Amino acid sequence: FDLPNGLRLLVKEDHRLPFVEFRAVLKGGVLVETPDNNGLTQLTAKLLLKGTRHRTGEQIADQIESVGGSMESFGGNNSFGLSAEVMSEDVELCLGLLADVLLNPIFPADAFQREQEIQLAGIRAQKDHSLQSGGQLMRRGLFGDTTYGLDAIGNEKSVRSITTQDLQQFHRDFTCPNNCVLAIFGDVNPDDIKAAVERFFGDWKAESSSALASFSSPVPLKGIQRLEEARDKKQAVMVIGFPGTTVHDPHRFALELIQESCSDLGSRLFVRIREKLGLAYYVGAQNFVGLVPGYFAFYVGTDPGKVELVESELLKEAADLRANGLTAEELKRAKAKVIGQKKIARQDLGGYAMSSALDELYGLGYRHIDSEDAKYEAVTLEQVQEVAKKYLKPETLVVSVIRPEK
Secondary structure, eight states, X not given: OBOTTSOEEEEEEOOSSSEXXXXXXXXXXXXGOOTTTTTHHHHHHHHHTTBXXXXXXHHHHHHXXXXXXXXXXXXXXXXXXXXXXXXXXXXXXXXXXXXXXXXXXXXXXXXXXXXXXXXXXXXXXXXXXXXHHHHHHHHHHHHTTSGGGSOTXXXXXXXXXXXXXXXXHHHHHHOSGGGEEEEEEXXXXXXXXXXXXXXXXXXXXXXXXXXXXXXXXXXXXXXXXXXXXXXXXXXXXXXXXXXXXXXXXXXXXXXXXXXXXXXXXXXXXXXXXXXXXXXXXXXXXXXXXXXXXXXXXXXXXXXXGGHHHHHHHHHHHHHHHHHHOXXXXXXXXXXXXXXXXXXXXXXXXXXXXXXXXXXXXXXXXXXXXXXXXXXXXXXXXXXXXXXXXXHSOTTSEEEEEEEEXX
């Protein structure tokens, strides 16, 4: 349903269990942040639940928990929002709470300081995770201090500089019905839900903020970059990243199948680099797509003395993918695993609601999730090789290494 104020409402009727899943998603994330306010989306999302003009944070928590429900917020790379789950008899209560926290947050100072400190602690804790640090270092090399070069959680300097006024401005710019998709899946009647949503959200005013159209694009990477950081660890981590693509590019399906064929315990990377050559503790690949081009990466945990050799072997694997693609057996196995995982994921109603809402928000359409299987199935060996040649270019990449301190 398209409401007059621009809010898009998705309703899926499913009476198997007496539960209802709510997902409210809005565009935002690092794509609308700068190096100076990085982490703003996540901090704003956390504060939505900490108090409104009508309820304290404690009252919000008490009301949802008193009926056995739950409500959480999130802020990520491309979006932010709220998720909730209640019994079907408590739909009206949940809708009232959702509307209140989305439309009327007050960002109380004491809660702001507490959440700011929690986010800063999370940033410090992240430095203890070498693979996470290596991935973020690679992203900075690929994207600089824009788009996915920024970390959703922010950095210590940027998060410390954020004020409650920044949160209020972010809320004014991005929390509006024409930037929102609300998915309600479960034991509901669609007509009743539409009427209830119109009651609770009908007065929400659309915005014409220029910020809604200001999603930045990454500066194209030129050449090869090498970045290193030291950590108090005994193991080394390497991530090799290549410029990738977007959620709208059909090449994403072949790239995801390449990722799958390089990531499980029977993959070419695991068998050759870990089992045969003994160069890795773990090894795999990641295909990250977003509203603007993301990346494709290989990652490995290894002995510090073997870093250079591991890099050489990973680049050989990339060259082999460019030259030969996948084997018929590898492609068949990757398709079976990816499609199987997607089918299993669709059995989780909350996950299904979130995927459908994000697909609608990102312009793919809410039915996209139901057509994905056919798109993976249609990928050919020739397309895999073509995509590998296009994206796994040896002359355009970032090598990031986290080494032990000397």
